[in-house]
Amino acid sequence: MKDLFEGIAYLFEEVLFAPFNAMRELELENWTVANTVNWLFMIIGAVAMVYWVMQLKKFNDNNEESKDVTAHSYL
Template identity: 45%
Template sequence: MTWKGFFEGIQSFAESVLFAPYDALRLGVDSWWVSNVVSWILVLIGFVAFFYWMKQLSIFNASGEEDRSQTSHSFLGKN
């Protein structure tokens, strides 16, 4: 076995096994817009989750349950 054969084996494994899920996502289309629908859906889900999380943080902040004193940790209270 040569080094060339070793690296070609790694290449073959990566192309046929590791990248198989990405090949399945291509859906066999040539249009850029159709190919990237999954990416746009994931970006949309990310934005919705971000705004939901920010809303929940503002509700929690408005309830006043959090201890906001600087002496919550000993290293913050020292002057």
């Protein structure tokens, strides 16, 4: 079992986090390059929010949403 956990630790520390270790070295040189992952997540979140709001509007325009008092159990 010890080898299994050491293998998982190696996978995460040496393989999956390698890009983050490389970006850590760039942090002192260029702030924007070091925070590209944060910007990427912010862009993905903004796109997902716009998509979600458009879907809500589509269902609202088609009157597919049940708005009566018994529609939700917490009401």
